[in-house]
Structure formats: C-alpha cells, structure tokens
Amino acid sequence: MIRIAAILWVVFASVAVALDPSEMLEDPTLEAKARELDHALRCVVCQSESVASSNATWAVEARQVIREQVAAGKTRDEVVDFFVERYGEFVLMTPRTSGANWLLWAAGPLMLLMAMGIGVVYLRGRSSAPAPTEAGLSADESRRLREIMDE
Structure with a gap:
C-alpha cells in the first residue's frame, strides 16, 4: 500500500512541477490561453505527453515561447501554426x-x-454453397476395409 502511495505521489508531483510558477503570465486570461495551448501541443522529446505535462528541456522552452507569443497578442491559430511550421503536424496532440x-x-x-x-x-456464399455429400466407399475400398477388419 505504501509503495502504491509513493508511486502515485511521484507521478502527480512530477506533473505538478511541470509548470514553474515563474513561467506563468500575470494576466489570468492570457495564462488560461497559454495553458490551453500547452495541452494542445505534443512534446517532441517525450512524444506521448503534452507540453503541459512534460519536464523535458524542449517542453520548458516551448512553454516559454507559447507565453511570449500569447503575451505578444498572437492568436491560438498563429501560435499553433508557428509550431507546425517548425516541427510538422506531429506536434499537434489532435491532428488536423x-x-x-x-x-x-x-x-x-x-x-x-x-x-x-x-x-x-x-x-x-457459405449459405448458398451446396452441402457436401458423403460418397460411399468404392468396391476396392470396401474389400480392403473387410480385409483389415477380419485381421
């Protein structure tokens, strides 16, 4: 039980540490927009995690770029297009x-x-196929069967 609790703590603590408070934007509206983008983009290093949940160096830098672009007033599509231009559509968690x-x-x-x-x-085709017919034994086969049975 203690092992399970320790594993769960490590898993949830690593996700909680993914976004450093110093990375966050002052404006809550812009921060919400940036977090939505964090979840929409895939970490190209981890490949199975979003930028929001990854602690890879690339993901940290991607979060910084996202926040810079959001703070500069870029739209969601412009930020997504920025990453797609550089890394291809693989960077999208949900492909277009x-x-x-x-x-x-x-x-x-x-x-x-x-x-x-x-x-x-x-x-x-199977239901319309003719049923297999059982052919009787030929005369030679019947004679050979009797010989075998008599032995």
Whole structure:
C-alpha cells in the first residue's frame, strides 16, 4: 500500500512541477490561453505527453515561447501554426482533418465497413454453397476395409 502511495505521489508531483510558477503570465486570461495551448501541443522529446505535462528541456522552452507569443497578442491559430511550421503536424496532440490527414481519420470507419462487407459476402456464399455429400466407399475400398477388419 505504501509503495502504491509513493508511486502515485511521484507521478502527480512530477506533473505538478511541470509548470514553474515563474513561467506563468500575470494576466489570468492570457495564462488560461497559454495553458490551453500547452495541452494542445505534443512534446517532441517525450512524444506521448503534452507540453503541459512534460519536464523535458524542449517542453520548458516551448512553454516559454507559447507565453511570449500569447503575451505578444498572437492568436491560438498563429501560435499553433508557428509550431507546425517548425516541427510538422506531429506536434499537434489532435491532428488536423485537412490535407492528407483526412485519410487517417477515415481509415478506421472505412476498414470497418470493408470488414463488414467481406463478412456478409462470405456468409452469403457459405449459405448458398451446396452441402457436401458423403460418397460411399468404392468396391476396392470396401474389400480392403473387410480385409483389415477380419485381421
């Protein structure tokens, strides 16, 4: 029980330390906008964490850049475009549905429809196939079977 509590403390403490109070903006509205951007962008070092929850050096620098741009009056889209230009769409926690990404978004439902179609065709073909008939033994096979059984 103590081990679980210690692990949970380490996990939650590391997330709480991710944003240094000195990084925060004075204006609560701008800080809220910056935090929303922190959660929308992926840390390119950690790759599975957002900038908000990462303690990597790159994430700390990204949070500083976000706050500088928000304080300069840039919109959310301008800040996101700034990072996408430099790091590609991989930096977005939720990829855009424009361009070639629409295929990625549509791939799951398309594969499900294809699998359902293949299943329907298979089941229909199977139900309309003639039932296998049991052929009797030939005369030679019957004779050989009797010989084996008599031994």
